[in-house]
Amino acid sequence: MTYYWIVGITFFFSVIISKILKNKFRIYSELYLHNHMSGKEIAEKMLTDNGIYDVIVISVDGELTDHYNPMNKTVNLSDRVYHEKTAAAAAVAAHECGHVLQHKLGYNMLKLRNQLVPILNFSSKFTNIVLMSGLAIFYSSGGKNAFLLKLGIGLFSLAVIFSFITLPIEFDASRRALNWLKTKNIVSYQEYNTAKDSLKWASMTYVVSALGSLAQLIYFMSIFTDKKDD
Template sequence: MTYYFIIGTTFLVSVIVNTILKNKFREYSKFYLHSYMSGKEVAEKMLTDNRITDVNVLSVEGDMTDYYNPLNKTINLSEKVYNGRNAAAVAVAAHECGHALQHKLGYNLLKIRNHLVPLLNYSSTFTNLAIISGLTIFYNSGGKDSLILKLGIGLFFLVVLFSFITLPIEFDASNRALTWMRNKNIVNYQEYNKAKESLNWAAMTYVVSALGSLAQLIYFLSFFTNASKKNEQL
């Protein structure tokens, strides 16, 4: 019951945050930038200003599907961001360029996260299976056989670690984007506040995900605590 409460609460908060984020984008899309630059143009200028010449800016389908791909060095912007000429669109475009700048500068946390990606991709198939089967064996053995459960929790710990490493990476990329936009007069004072608010709400999606993963990890670890208490009472 507790597990479903954690999952349900995380999902509900995530939906609320995403709804607010989409509403902000919808609201800000009605107001053009004083510079009238598009997300594509802002991204290309930020890359040029930071002497990044080997990264291409592409348009991709979908809504809020923006990301930087370090493997093929591309800034992938959703159509609304790519063509958008508002504070929210250019903020997202600059944010993704912030990741490209991190990559160029060898940002340590980004290196760590990139090393975790293949490991997580490989282990994701086994994580849930190990936890479910591990719990079954754990309970049937009266808490004595916990090897598989520990393996599953260990794999899930990597998910939690990945989520929390992602947070400072995202905040740093946003700070780089906002600083550059302000210094280059891409946005005026009012537009800057809108851009900052948009990126803050976007960051909240990562915060909710990280806290939800941490809550699940604590829940899984509680099985060992509860089992120890039961054994002490016997």
């Protein structure tokens, strides 16, 4: 029951944050930039200002689907961000270019996350099966057979570590974006605050996800430790 409470609470806060974020973007989408630059133009300028000429800015379908793909060197902006000339669009576009800068400069946390990706992709295929099987065997054996449960917890902990490594990467990309927007006078004072607020709420989605996964890990670990104490 505790597990479902954790998942439910995490899901609840994720929905709330998502709604707030979408509402913020809806409101901020009505506030147009004084320089009339689109998200695409913002991204292209930030790239060229930092001497990056081999990354292409393209439009992709969906909402909040913006991301940087280092494999084919593309900054992928959702259709709305790509075309709109607002501070919110500028913030998202610059944030994704912040990831490009991290890649170019060899940002250590990004390197670490990239090294974990193949491992996580492999382990994620088995994590749920191993955890559920481990729990079943653990309880049926009266807590005597905990090997599979320990393995499942170990696999799940990789996902938790990955989610927490992602946090400083996202915060750093936002910092780089806001710093560039401010120093290059791309946005006014009011537009800067709007961009900052947009990125703050966007980062909250990662925070909620990381804390939710940590809470689940603690729960799984408590099952083993509580049974061991008995």
